């Protein structure tokens with residue numbers, strides 16, 4: 592049974608404690624209910640993807656209470672500052688360059704250098720962010736492929752136990768996901784229409800391009816605006832050994848893995864190998880995926896050999912990202 596709790600002060604404190612421990616909490620916003628996690632905790636953010644059963648890691652929105660909190664995690668452009676001053680708190684999400692010092696899990700942006708941020712206006716969402724004292728990462732609180740939830744009952748029907756705890760705060764007034772605008776490039780680009788309309792945006796920042804994302808939560812097709820994380824170093828997937836000049840991104844024990852030309856992977860220098868999860872735990876692997884890829888990529892190896900990861904549960908999303916990252920270099 593899903594635990595649905597009225598959003599009293601005591602229950603909001605309980606929900607914040609759950610988030611602090613790395614747990615998930617579904618909570619009301621004015622647009623739709625969100626499935627929240629501490630945005631700075633890799634494992635907690637990985638658990639969101641696990642709960643939703645998403646076959647890929649789409650970047651998720653990080654929720655803050657005001658401009659000052661957003662300033663700690665992203666670089667504001669002039670247009671972004673203007674839009675935030677007019678529409679926050681409210682149903683507008685801004686995509687902006689993420690600061691190196693943001694402290695956010697790289698999973699929230701699926702490895703991209705940009706970050707989606709939004710200040711919701713729903714008082715329960717605001718109180719929860721305040722009680723946690725950190726940004727909350729939250730996609731809509733529904734299983735992948737089903738409709739976005741606007742009541743606590745929708746959340747319970749769609750996610751069941753996987754929602755963790757559901758804070759009930761009535762029906763979402765807007766009932767549609769927030770407008771998403773990418774302000775990381777030279778011209779603002781509307782990626783998802785919502786209650787803040789194209790006309791509203793144009794009134795404040797002039798020219799706005801429109802590049803709507805694919806409907807639903809299917810992996811985006813090439814040519815669509817959502818870019819994918821691509822390391823500089825070539826990836827070799829489903830590797831059963833390591834070639835000279837390659838680093839190793841392992842999954843599980845490596846005691847039987849060899850080096851081409853002789854030797855054992857376990858004797859490689861520590862800076863040449865990282866393990867997504869020694870215990871073959873897919874949630875742990877998802878939590879480590881982008882940060883380990885970034886670290887190995889920065890060290891200038893000729894290649895990265897990536898061990899096989901099973902195509903089950905979160906393994907689907909991990910493999911989807913690895914394949915895109917491997918394919919991107921050939922293009």
Ligand code: TXA
Nearest residue numbers: 622623624625650651652705706707729730731768769
């Ligand atoms: O109303 C909402 O926005 C709700 C509530 C809970 O706040 N949240 C929501 O999150 O709809 P989600 O994860 O279902 O949708 C986030 C959207 C996706 O379409 C995603 O592709 C896009 O924002 N997005 C997030 N980060 C992005 C980035 N760095 N670049 C491009 N698109 C991004």
Ligand code: MG
Nearest residue numbers: 730731739808
């Ligand atoms: Mg959604």
